[in-house]
Amino acid sequence: MAKKKSxxxxxxxxxxxxxxxxxxxxxxxxxxxxxxxxxxxSHRVRPLSDSVGSNWYGYGGVGDYASSHGNxxxxxxxxxxxxxxxxxxxxxxEIIDLDxxxxxxxxxxxxxxxxxxxxxxxxxxxxxxxLMLENHPVFGGVAKRNExxxxxxxxxxxQGANGFSAPSNEEGLRNPNVTSDVRYMVELGISMDxxxxxxxxxxxxxxxxxxxxxxxxxQESITSVGYYLGKDNQGNAKWAFDPIDQDYSxxxxxxxxxxxxxxxxxxxxxxxxxxxxxxxxxxxxYKQYIEDHLGFSKYVTRHADLILxxxxxxxxxxxxxxxxxxxxxxxxxxxxxxxxxxGPSDWVRHSFPGGNDGFLRHFIKKIIPNSxxxxxxxxxxxxxxxxxxxxxxxxxxxxxxxxxxxxxVEHEGESSEKSTGVIVTYARNNKTYRVKTKKLxxxxxxxxxxxVVKGLPEKIYSAYDQFNHAPFLVANVAVxxxxxxxxxxxxxxxxxxxxxxxxxxxxxxMTVGNYQPEIDPDKPALVTFYVPFYYPGLxxxxxxxxxxxxxxxTSYADYEKKIRAQMQELFGETGFDADEDISGIILNRxxxxxxxxxxxxxxxxxxxxxxxxxxxxxxxxxxxxxxxxQGMQHWGPxxxxxxxxxxxxxxxx
Numbered sequence: 001m002a003k004k005k006s007x008x009x010x011x012x013x014x015x016x017x018x019x020x021x022x023x024x025x026x027x028x029x030x031x032x033x034x035x036x037x038x039x040x041x042s043h044r045v046r047p048l049s050d051s052v053g054s055n056w057y058g059y060g061g062v063g064d065y066a067s068s069h070g071n072x073x074x075x076x077x078x079x080x081x082x083x084x085x086x087x088x089x090x091x092x093x094e095i096i097d098l099d100x101x102x103x104x105x106x107x108x109x110x111x112x113x114x115x116x117x118x119x120x121x122x123x124x125x126x127x128x129x130x131l132m133l134e135n136h137p138v139f140g141g142v143a144k145r146n147e148x149x150x151x152x153x154x155x156x157x158x159q160g161a162n163g164f165s166a167p168s169n170e171e172g173l174r175n176p177n178v179t180s181d182v183r184y185m186v187e188l189g190i191s192m193d194x195x196x197x198x199x200x201x202x203x204x205x206x207x208x209x210x211x212x213x214x215x216x217x218x219q220e221s222i223t224s225v226g227y228y229l230g231k232d233n234q235g236n237a238k239w240a241f242d243p244i245d246q247d248y249s250x251x252x253x254x255x256x257x258x259x260x261x262x263x264x265x266x267x268x269x270x271x272x273x274x275x276x277x278x279x280x281x282x283x284x285x286y287k288q289y290i291e292d293h294l295g296f297s298k299y300v301t302r303h304a305d306l307i308l309x310x311x312x313x314x315x316x317x318x319x320x321x322x323x324x325x326x327x328x329x330x331x332x333x334x335x336x337x338x339x340x341x342x343g344p345s346d347w348v349r350h351s352f353p354g355g356n357d358g359f360l361r362h363f364i365k366k367i368i369p370n371s372x373x374x375x376x377x378x379x380x381x382x383x384x385x386x387x388x389x390x391x392x393x394x395x396x397x398x399x400x401x402x403x404x405x406x407x408x409v410e411h412e413g414e415s416s417e418k419s420t421g422v423i424v425t426y427a428r429n430n431k432t433y434r435v436k437t438k439k440l441x442x443x444x445x446x447x448x449x450x451x452v453v454k455g456l457p458e459k460i461y462s463a464y465d466q467f468n469h470a471p472f473l474v475a476n477v478a479v480x481x482x483x484x485x486x487x488x489x490x491x492x493x494x495x496x497x498x499x500x501x502x503x504x505x506x507x508x509x510m511t512v513g514n515y516q517p518e519i520d521p522d523k524p525a526l527v528t529f530y531v532p533f534y535y536p537g538l539x540x541x542x543x544x545x546x547x548x549x550x551x552x553x554t555s556y557a558d559y560e561k562k563i564r565a566q567m568q569e570l571f572g573e574t575g576f577d578a579d580e581d582i583s584g585i586i587l588n589r590x591x592x593x594x595x596x597x598x599x600x601x602x603x604x605x606x607x608x609x610x611x612x613x614x615x616x617x618x619x620x621x622x623x624x625x626x627x628x629x630q631g632m633q634h635w636g637p638x639x640x641x642x643x644x645x646x647x648x649x650x651x652x653x
Contacts, residue, residue, distance in 0.1 A: 143355060217311075282601070286304065314540065361381050422621050446464035457619060477585050612629040627641065
């Protein structure tokens with residue numbers, strides 16, 4: 001292996017710990033020789049080779065997104081080159097100067113990057129050109145879709161981000177606390193009159209969630225949920241069906257455990273948000289809040305961990321209690337569950353077929369009008385194919401260049417204060433290119449920014465060191481029918497210990513223009529797994545390292561075996577046959593899916609500013625915009641960060 005050289009002014013080495021979307025995090029011998037928790041011991045982590053290919057990436061489905069699901073080999077392998085110092089100044093690598101100059105370059109085409117591009121498109125003069133550089137084959141970050149063609153049925157599922165709340169009537173639009181989600185929906189002209197397929201061919205009253213994780217908590221009361229409790233002494237499956245309807249009396253655990261769980265789950269004390277209360281919550285973990293301040297048992301904590309890990313990647317032992325409050329977890333003296341997760345109580349939770357790609361496609365159509373065929377209407381935007389040839393045309397006010405991994409960003413001139421522009425170096429198709437810009441938005445996350453941006457001030461670098469991230473795996477499994485769940489009377493399933501993940505569900509599919517999916521136990525459907533990697537008892541950084549090591553060192557075939565075995569255990573008694581019933585599996589691996597806020601993340605510690613506030617100050621002609629700065633990733637606030645960054649740079653001409 002080549003000697004690792006610094007890409008940072010601080011002299012830090014690029015290792016597997018430094019990047020997602022570009023490189024992988026530590027799966028070396030030192031990690032493997034450490035004492036691992038039970039999960040890690042039972043799922044041995046193998047070192048990942050320097051090059052990953054199709055045996056690792058696996059099946060991608062059909063359509064525009066077949067080559068871009070999660071972190072792909074091209075992205076990973078370019079990251080290894082960065083790790084090994086390929087793009088350092090003292091290397092003999094040829095850099096092709098394209099002689100292109102822009103008013104603005106945006107690195108990253110996720111929600112924050114698109115928010116920045118949208119703001120530029122609205123406010124800039126026509127001759128002020130913008131270039132977006134995105135390392136994946138398709139724009140969108142985690143807000144992309146998977147598509148299957150199964151027995152003549154098109155099945156669409158999310159690669160990651162999905163779920164949003166909207167008012168159930170126009171009165172909700174006039175609420176003074178209307179969310180950024182709704183503001184953008186109104187501005188983008190997205191109708192909130194959403195329609196869904198009707199459940200057919202069953203005599204059971206099966207309730208289906210509209211997203212892929214809310215059934216564990218936010219939509220538990222309106223979803224048919226089965227908690228798998230393992231096998232009894234005779235080897236038969238034990239289930240607790242819709243435990244919230246029975247005040248959790250049918251769950252396992254002691255009488256006191258179940259009472260604690262019920263009391264915790266039913267906290268519903270509406271009081272105004274108080275900054276001092278939030279600051280106090282940010283000094284402790286949610287585990288400390290549950291056990292030490294409320295006096296509930298570890299049984300409650302374990303239940304909370306399932307919910308938190310499915311929502312933000314890690315459990316209550318590491319996450320700030322203020323983070324838990326923001327996610328709508330029970331807080332005595334905080335907002336009600338309904339208010340904290342959905343705005344006013346009459347708001348409804350939804351999900352587009354491909355998750356949050358529905359918002360993303362509307363942004364793209366506004367920014368690059370010819371990006372999809374047809375006019376600016378709901379059906380064309382949501383259902384037409386991407387016109388890739390239109391994205392990087394010289395006539396566009398905003399150009400988008402895919403498969404372009406930025407490896408170096410530096411101010412032109414002696415210092416950031418006197419600089420007249422920014423030089424950007426990126427890798428594409430095994431070649432390296434250079435372009436220039438007057439201003440630049442890094443709409444990429446901190447683990448990238450602190451190594452790619454040269455000369456980064458110590459205070460920003462140190463602030464980024466306070467960001468921790470959790471990996472995540474989203475698996476969409478296409479099945480020929482779902483009688484195996486219909487017979488149980490459920491659409492969602494939760495378990496604590498198993499071979500793979502801890503939850504899965506079938507969503508109620510949204511109908512969108514010409515896309516009219518069916519929801520029928522006789523027909524094909526998607527079973528979606530949202531799989532966290534968390535190891536209670538270890539510190540936050542180590543949990544992230546171990547999770548990424550497992551995520552990136554496991555082959556597609558090995559994950560396929562785990563999925564088949566897990567579904568067979570859950571549903572074998574109701575007729576499921578993995579060999580016969582599974583038609584396809586797509587894996588979406590996200591190495592740094594969630595920022596995981598520790599105590600002190602939101603308000604700082606020892607009188608120091610919160611790390612996000614420091615990063616938002618920017619660095620000369622470079623501004624930083626990514627959803628991590630909010631402490632919890634969500635599409636509307638992410639777009640707002642992009643808008644803020646563009647406005648921040650408006651002082652530069």
